[in-house]
Amino acid sequence: MKIDSLPIPISLRTKYSALGITELYPPQAKCVEAGLFNRKNQLVAIPTASGKTLVAEMAMQKEISDGGKCLYIVPLKALAAEKYEDFSGKEVKVGIATGDPDQRDEYLGRYDIIVATSEKTDSLLRNRAEWLKRVSLLVVDEIHLIGDPSRGATLEMVIAKLRYQNPNLQIIGLSATMGNPEELANWLNAALVTSEWRPVDLREGVYYNGAIHFHGSERILQTPKKDDDLNLLLDTAEEGGQCLVFVSSRRSAEAYAKRAAVVLKKKSEALDLYAEKIAKADTTPSGKVLANSVKNGAAFHHAGLPRAAREAVEEGFRKGEIQVIASTPTLAAGLNLPARRVIIRDYQRYEAGVGMNPIPVMEYRQMAGRAGRPRLDPYGEAVLIAKDRDAVDVLFEKFIDAPAENIASQCQKENELRNHLLALITTGFAKNRAELDGFMEKSFYASQKAVHRRLDRNIGKALSYLIESGMITEETGGELLGTSFGVLASRLYLDPETASLIRDILGKQETFSAFGMLHLLCMTPNMFRFYLKASDERLVDEVFSERGDELWCEELSEEFFAAVKTALVAEAWCEEVPEDVICENFGVGAGDIHAVVENLRWLMHASARIAHEFAPRFDTDVRDLEIRIENGVKEELLPLITLRGIGRIRARRLFDRGITTPEDLLSAEPKDVVGILGTVLTKSVLEQAAKKTGRTLDAVPLLIEEEAVPVKASETKPQKTLFDFGE
């Protein structure tokens, strides 16, 4: 099917022809035949890299030219950024909506396409963003994630709510291959488009004893070494191809990169540059290992890396400099980073309390699908490594030839229901039990199951929890109403349990304790917690016995101790302990610290709002701690940090020279201040300080001469969040 024959705007046709795209891929043509341009709902379940984005883009452009508005939902912030880039052009206005401060929510209504994460969309619904009602085409990327245990329920509810608001909504679901696409298509009232077609040939095989076994053929390797995983790398490297190696733990990823560096010994100036960047971004031992490996063309990738280091690795690989990345599943679902050969070394993964478990077939497909770069590689290879002869057949059967799993709705779970029923009630989707039942009747869960006894029971349980915790009330006529607390919790996007814990525990305290507050937040279901190692136990026990009186929560569970460790990391950050020292002491990665801080920043903000209404005596205490988390500063820097232009570093420098407050700034020798802050900043800071203290500036003014040329706005690179520096 020719592009020219399609009812899409001319600008899009020009864009495609500039990219050399003149004809649709077969699965894309199928979508058109199935009514893509006739506002028909579609579930497109086709392999990775077979052109799903193009399908969505064409439909959206057509919809926009007909006066419509499009919402594109993605699972990851990084994907949101990627799609934003993809869709941006002269003709359409594209906006991005994630938890990051990209654009103000009310402006989003002006865009033709809004790219958003599922949680952000849910949050926008809860805050009644008016423009959402005008969305006429909804694209859901990776819609199979509806079955994800931790995030699937939200995605399902978001889709359900958008459909409810706009019965005329066209929905396009983009999905990986799954076991039961018919069920999902049925729920969406959508035409199902499936295909096995790929633009680059994908060969899937199993390596054993010096040869890769494919269906009907094999490839013998020249193997001088006994390490299978390295042989597979060298084999591809000799032909000039790149490898992605999937392993099951961070430690394994690092170890592989180290070994690969030894055998690759690739040298280039570009590699040295990337290594330098990484060494600067991550000063921990693990960062040094990465920098050294990258110097030789090998890298690893996992969530413990700071973002700047991760991005350097991705760029180095994309530019063809880095020969191999050993990765945990971070790379499987995330960015588009294909390689000639994908080596799936670890197909088992540890699960707490269960031991090693085989990864789902769907996840194997995600990884294997990364093999083969369109237009660059003649083919792609996905190779599993067998440990003995018997394993060869087993691996074919369990992964390569296995059908993908069915996906199942997650929205019947009690904790999910608490959260989402509260939202339904506080945002007016349902006013009583009957309406709630009616809404849930239309869920994917209800469409999958004939009997809804479990759903029914859990709705009841969730409602009584919400009533007991004072989030909703049931009037005599059966009307369900959100209380002010319930509305607040829902809008802050907190799990009801998190909100209740904060209100109850904080409200019970007589005196404030920063450590107690941090630990409380670390106990909530909305907080990520570190895994507790055996070597941490001593430290955590010690803190428990010596600082027990600072802690507000007392249940002696495993979670409790994990929360102690996590709170200790957060506290260290607030005490200005250097990052590499924190990493060293607690055995965590630099990226993990940022994850904790980011998470706590949100929860501290929410706590401040809750404290304001339900424990006003702690109002300033909580807000001060919020500022400390945000900036990573000790209490003593609080007066300085409030000044614009002063962050943790400058505040510390001023403090150490005896300038501890805005008043001090005004009475200090101006020369000293200029020495620390520079002329331009000093002027602005002094003005601020004068305003704050109510003093006039004329005592200090003209000693500061305007000699520094202000940097042009276009030359400063805006950064999205406070944690991005170091790039």
Added chain:
DNA sequence: GTTTTATTTGTGTAGACAGCATGTC
């Protein structure tokens, strides 16, 4: 006697969404 290599033992285990209002090195 010293260095290299094999064997045993103990340890730890993936990822990442959300609020709000302008800024850090």
Added chain:
DNA sequence: CTACACAAATAAAAC
């Protein structure tokens, strides 16, 4: 309750 990779400690073998 289930496994496995890795690193450190230890033993064995080669030089």
